[in-house]
Amino acid sequence: MLCNIYIHQLDQKLVLSLRQTLFMSGAKFATNIRFVNQPNNADIWIMPQGSELLSYAKKRATTRYLSLWLCDDNGALYDVRKPDLMLSTQKMSQVIDIIVLQLHKKDDDKTIAETVDANNTKLVRYLRLGFEQQHGKLFLQYKEAQLLINFSELTVKANAVCQQMLSNKNQHSFDFTAFERVPAPADDSHLTYHCSPFAIGWRLMHNTKEQRLIRPLSNDTPLKLEQWPSFEQVEHDLEDYRMASFLQKRAFSANQIIQLLKLPEQQVFAFFNAVYITGTASALLPEDAFETTPNQPAAKSSNSLMSLWRKVRSSLATS
Amino acid sequence: MREHKIVFLGPMGAGKSTAIKSIVGLDNFVSTDVQNTEANRDKATTTVAMDYGDLSLPNGERIRLIGTPGQERFDFLWPSLTQGATGAIILVAATEEAPAEKMLTYLNVLKERNPSLPILVGITKTDVSSEAQIQQCKQAINNAGFELPFVACDAREHKSALMLIDILMSEIETLELLAQL
Numbered sequence: 469m470l471c472n473i474y475i476h477q478l479d480q481k482l483v484l485s486l487r488q489t490l491f492m493s494g495a496k497f498a499t500n501i502r503f504v505n506q507p508n509n510a511d512i513w514i515m516p517q518g519s520e521l522l523s524y525a526k527k528r529a530t531t532r533y534l535s536l537w538l539c540d541d542n543g544a545l546y547d548v549r550k551p552d553l554m555l556s557t558q559k560m561s562q563v564i565d566i567i568v569l570q571l572h573k574k575d576d577d578k579t580i581a582e583t584v585d586a587n588n589t590k591l592v593r594y595l596r597l598g599f600e601q602q603h604g605k606l607f608l609q610y611k612e613a614q615l616l617i618n619f620s621e622l623t624v625k626a627n628a629v630c631q632q633m634l635s636n637k638n639q640h641s642f643d644f645t646a647f648e649r650v651p652a653p654a655d656d657s658h659l660t661y662h663c664s665p666f667a668i669g670w671r672l673m674h675n676t677k678e679q680r681l682i683r684p685l686s687n688d689t690p691l692k693l694e695q696w697p698s699f700e701q702v703e704h705d706l707e708d709y710r711m712a713s714f715l716q717k718r719a720f721s722a723n724q725i726i727q728l729l730k731l732p733e734q735q736v737f738a739f740f741n742a743v744y745i746t747g748t749a750s751a752l753l754p755e756d757a758f759e760t761t762p763n764q765p766a767a768k769s770s771n772s773l774m775s776l777w778r779k780v781r782s783s784l785a786t787s
Numbered sequence: 788m789r790e791h792k793i794v795f796l797g798p799m800g801a802g803k804s805t806a807i808k809s810i811v812g813l814d815n816f817v818s819t820d821v822q823n824t825e826a827n828r829d830k831a832t833t834t835v836a837m838d839y840g841d842l843s844l845p846n847g848e849r850i851r852l853i854g855t856p857g858q859e860r861f862d863f864l865w866p867s868l869t870q871g872a873t874g875a876i877i878l879v880a881a882t883e884e885a886p887a888e889k890m891l892t893y894l895n896v897l898k899e900r901n902p903s904l905p906i907l908v909g910i911t912k913t914d915v916s917s918e919a920q921i922q923q924c925k926q927a928i929n930n931a932g933f934e935l936p937f938v939a940c941d942a943r944e945h946k947s948a949l950m951l952i953d954i955l956m957s958e959i960e961t962l963e964l965l966a967q968l
Contacts (some may be wrong), residue, residue: 618909
């Protein structure tokens, strides 16, 4: 993972100190840190409190829904979206964790959800990295919904608003890409809902409005399960078992699974997104996919054991 | 008439009989339980020959669920009971001493006899164990190189027991289809 950092007009001594801290943070999260001279396309901005930049930052932050935090020479933080700039100050614990600015502008930005990023690749990266490394914390916010994922302890806490959004089964009720990363609150006692990280990843991907594969996945990206998903923690059905069984044995792309198992595209995409983001599956190169041909026999034939079991099962389930 | 034999294996007290009973119901279940005489086990009855559950499929075929006795002194029955099986379900209680080792013992025996047999590993009695213990078992199976489903289940619950067959059917389907590719 590459992270571009732009540091604007800070004291040279502070710059050196920040670079050292950032490099250490980068190493900790296996991130390649690169310092860039131009703010465009930077993942993280670090800047002093100054009228010119502040004015620019405020303008951007009020017209678009941006994660923009400023730090001063003492390490205090300012959320520029607040009318009173002295709100929300707190000491930095890890610089890399708290100053995030999304700079890629889209011409058709109209809604809050769209302005973050049509596919929020950063959020996918954060989640995936956390699950992979099982280290660190991630605090996300979308309007009133708050979510704290502790990858080190494999715990998740959320507030009531977030819980309601996540438990709204199959309603595709929220835009997961609109979540942004913000500094974790010092007091998280208001986050009363607890669940597992796998369940959060699963629900984010199954209840979201997104009905396509998240980047960097494409229809031809093969996935291979690293382990059997913790289905007991989430809502699921027989088709999820079938997909898991296939992907545990061999690497297949979404297109291949759609063809082989004759499943709806949307269900396959949700499954792929969920197992990828939770680190349950690894993405491989297209050439690593198990070879199939366009005329491959599909799994659903009326006299297969699975088909027969489906018929018996429906009567057993109600008995 | 074609029959599909699904064998349940695992140590005594893992919930094999209970799972079969939960799946097929009392009317289709035959037990060989007797009073348990093993002093170190807190269990009133135990299986001494095999448990048997039966399901009819719409085309006349049958699914036979066979529960093997869990005591080690009945190990000699495993080969005959697993002979010709369509699939196998290994159940081990999380409360068992060294549950991961027990799972691996059964897995190794089954894979040695029939490497292509679809297998599912289930861990039961998870309500009295920690999530960390369950994950350790899952990890042990992964580390041993077994690519198969590992699920936590409650053998007493109909839905949870049905899940075992659902997943095993997926495994059977997958292995059959992969063999054709």
